[in-house]
Amino acid sequence: MWKFSRFVSASKLLRSRRFSTAIPGPCIVHKRGADILHDPWFNKDTGFPLTERDRLGLRGLLPPRVISFEQQYERFMDSFRSLEKNTHGQPEKVVSLAKWRILNRLHDRNETLYYRVLIDNIKEFAPIIYTPTVGLVCQNYSGLFRRPRGMYFSAKDKGEMMSMIYNWPAHEVDMIVLTDGSRILGLGDLGVQGIGIPIGKLDVYVAAAGINPQRILPVMLDVGTNNEKLLGDRLYLGLRQPRLEGEEYLSIVDEFMEAVHARWPKAIVQFEDFQMKWAFETLERYKKRFCMFNDDIQGTAGVALAGLLGSVRSQGRPLSDFVNQKIVVVGAGSAGLGVLKMAIQAVERISGCSESAAKSQFFLIDKNGLVTTERSNLDPAAAPFAKNPRDIDGLTEGASIIEVVKKIKPHVLLGLSGVGGIFNEEVLKAMRESVSTKPAIFAMSNPTLNAECTAIDAFNHAGEHIVFASGSPFENVDFGNGKVGHVNQANNMYLFPGIGLGTLLSGAHLITDGMLQAAAERLASYMDEEDILKGILYPSVNSIRDVTAEVGAAVLRAAVEEDLAEGYGEVGSRELAHMSKEEIVEYVRHNMWYPVYSPLVHEK
Numbered sequence: 001m002w003k004f005s006r007f008v009s010a011s012k013l014l015r016s017r018r019f020s021t022a023i024p025g026p027c028i029v030h031k032r033g034a035d036i037l038h039d040p041w042f043n044k045d046t047g048f049p050l051t052e053r054d055r056l057g058l059r060g061l062l063p064p065r066v067i068s069f070e071q072q073y074e075r076f077m078d079s080f081r082s083l084e085k086n087t088h089g090q091p092e093k094v095v096s097l098a099k100w101r102i103l104n105r106l107h108d109r110n111e112t113l114y115y116r117v118l119i120d121n122i123k124e125f126a127p128i129i130y131t132p133t134v135g136l137v138c139q140n141y142s143g144l145f146r147r148p149r150g151m152y153f154s155a156k157d158k159g160e161m162m163s164m165i166y167n168w169p170a171h172e173v174d175m176i177v178l179t180d181g182s183r184i185l186g187l188g189d190l191g192v193q194g195i196g197i198p199i200g201k202l203d204v205y206v207a208a209a210g211i212n213p214q215r216i217l218p219v220m221l222d223v224g225t226n227n228e229k230l231l232g233d234r235l236y237l238g239l240r241q242p243r244l245e246g247e248e249y250l251s252i253v254d255e256f257m258e259a260v261h262a263r264w265p266k267a268i269v270q271f272e273d274f275q276m277k278w279a280f281e282t283l284e285r286y287k288k289r290f291c292m293f294n295d296d297i298q299g300t301a302g303v304a305l306a307g308l309l310g311s312v313r314s315q316g317r318p319l320s321d322f323v324n325q326k327i328v329v330v331g332a333g334s335a336g337l338g339v340l341k342m343a344i345q346a347v348e349r350i351s352g353c354s355e356s357a358a359k360s361q362f363f364l365i366d367k368n369g370l371v372t373t374e375r376s377n378l379d380p381a382a383a384p385f386a387k388n389p390r391d392i393d394g395l396t397e398g399a400s401i402i403e404v405v406k407k408i409k410p411h412v413l414l415g416l417s418g419v420g421g422i423f424n425e426e427v428l429k430a431m432r433e434s435v436s437t438k439p440a441i442f443a444m445s446n447p448t449l450n451a452e453c454t455a456i457d458a459f460n461h462a463g464e465h466i467v468f469a470s471g472s473p474f475e476n477v478d479f480g481n482g483k484v485g486h487v488n489q490a491n492n493m494y495l496f497p498g499i500g501l502g503t504l505l506s507g508a509h510l511i512t513d514g515m516l517q518a519a520a521e522r523l524a525s526y527m528d529e530e531d532i533l534k535g536i537l538y539p540s541v542n543s544i545r546d547v548t549a550e551v552g553a554a555v556l557r558a559a560v561e562e563d564l565a566e567g568y569g570e571v572g573s574r575e576l577a578h579m580s581k582e583e584i585v586e587y588v589r590h591n592m593w594y595p596v597y598s599p600l601v602h603e604k
């Protein structure tokens with residue numbers, strides 16, 4: 001048996017920078033002159049100190065004055081604030097795109113400064129680089145395109161991917177976000193333009209999890225598009241052909257996954273915004289072969305579960321009461337079904353009841369209404385959640401949302417339908433009759449216009465006592481009586497960065513249900529009783545690094561418990577196994593990359 005004393009003590013390990021896998025030490029750049037200025041990773045703009053200007057051939061290529069990082073930061077924020085002032089009163093889309101452009105230009109020019117402003121202002125900038133603005137950017141991507149970011153593998157590259165993967169300039173890649181653009185947020189098939197989503201998700205990885213931006217890779221798998229508008233658009237940048245289907249489609253994804261695995265066997269691949277059939281099929285196909293997960297199915301499920309558990313606590317009830325909560329899920333797609341599966345498993349675990357008893361309190365609605373066993377052509381993925389008409393108290397196959405809500409009077413109404421406004425006034429007013437003392441309304445679809453209802457409508461129609469969460473951010477609602485309705489953001493951004501980081505640092509070669517469950521449970525326990533009772537179910541986006549450290553540590557611990565942790569860098573499986581809970585959190589935190597200008601030449 002190995003004893004702890006035979007190893008470097010964990011706290012010593014944490015103090016030693018040698019074990020920091022993410023924070024780069026002084027590095028020597030192999031480029032010179034203008035090549036450095038044009039490389040956003042090394043570029044410091046006017047911040048290059050005189051020694052570096054001398055030794056890297058930068059003298060004369062920059063104005064003479066050296067500006068500090070802090071001054072550069074302030075200058076950027078000043079430009080951002082004046083842009084806000086100058087665009088005041090203009091249509092929201094114009095303002096959002098202008099803000100995205102100014103951030104994107106900084107991203108293209110100086111990554112260190114970009115990520116620092118992003119980290120420090122994450123609550124303000126997340127809606128620009130992520131939902132909702134990222135949706136607008138994807139819709140307009142072909143027109144907005146100036147420079148490529150990430151990699152593009154298309155159906156025309158079949159047979160070439162194993163060599164193409166070596167075109168990526170970085171030697172190491174830790175985190176890949178992959179999409180085929182077939183279901184971008186609630187906006188449908190956007191073809192190659194969906195690349196904005198992997199880019200936005202990876203920005204969140206850097207900001208929240210401190211994944212080193214030199215080791216991330218956004219990927220678009222372009223297998224065509226069925227979006228007629230894009231196919232007819234002469235400026236569309238993707239393949240102008242209908243989407244590949246069946247084996248032809250899978251052979252492209254297989255080839256990509258094998259190429260990635262060959263070059264970076266430990267890289268984690270996050271599948272994002274695949275249409276439902278491929279989301280489920282690829283997850284089943286790869287989860288035992290590659291280190292991958294599907295964020296829309298698995299990340300969303302964990303975030304929703306944390307919210308559902310929070311809504312039980314917000315009523316002042318113990319978690320064991322979860323089994324008695326009536327929950328209506330609207331949307332039987334990759335997200336809705338993922339939530340149902342995980343929530344039902346949690347009910348079984350918490351209450352010890354059977355699967356069928358756990359299922360009895362959940363009601364699933366799709367575009368054809370309440371899903372029952374009487375449905376002709378019942379989707380096999382939804383079948384396990386279909387109600388037997390005998391058990392639904394007079395409701396029938398295909399019952400509408402309003403019929404179900406009036407009859408069931410649910411504790412929770414949760415939307416993952418992608419359809420804006422379907423929680424209309426009538427539905428929200430019906431939630432006043434909920435059996436819960438604090439009915440919960442989760443309008444989780446993105447972007448903002450696709451949310452099932454707005455925050456204002458939810459509080460106005462369903463009552464000030466509700467708990468509200470949305471996938472995209474809304475402002476808190478001022479009731480005008482000194483009270484405020486708190487808006488939670490129920491978005492998988494609270495989990496995927498921690499799932500990725502925890503898996504990476506564990507060195508596990510698979511992501512298991514146990515690791516995902518640990519992530520969800522940690523998020524669920526993050527909020528204290530006082531906040532929960534006020535209807536605050538999720539932490540502020542401002543604390544996303546802290547949340548991610550805790551979630552990442554929970555994932556890492558689960559990997560250790562399942563004997564999957566092989567270690568990362570110089571920290572091996574045995575060191576990990578001997579770290580205490582607190583040391584693991586510290587280890588995860590310590591490995592988060594933080595943007596500072598690194599010296600580009602050795603001090604003499």
Ligand SMILES: NC(=O)C1=CN([C@@H]2O[C@H](COP(=O)(O)OP(=O)(O)OC[C@H]3O[C@@H](n4cnc5c(N)ncnc54)[C@H](O)[C@@H]3O)[C@@H](O)[C@H]2O)C=CC1
Nearest residue numbers: 185186331332333334335366367417418445446471491492
């Ligand atoms: N907040 C978050 O973290 C996340 C939000 N989402 C959002 O969830 C939405 C759905 O995503 P997926 O499940 O992947 O899509 P999907 O396309 O797989 O499923 C959509 C489902 O909604 C149903 N639906 C469509 N119209 C409906 C209507 N009028 N009434 C009731 N049901 C209707 C469809 O029948 C289908 O079952 C998207 O808007 C996406 O942005 C997805 C993942 C995470």
Ligand SMILES: CC(=O)C(=O)O
Nearest residue numbers: 185273296446491492
């Ligand atoms: C948040 C997210 O992953 C989605 O809306 O698809």
Ligand SMILES: [Mg+2]
Nearest residue numbers: 272273295296
């Ligand atoms: Mg998604």
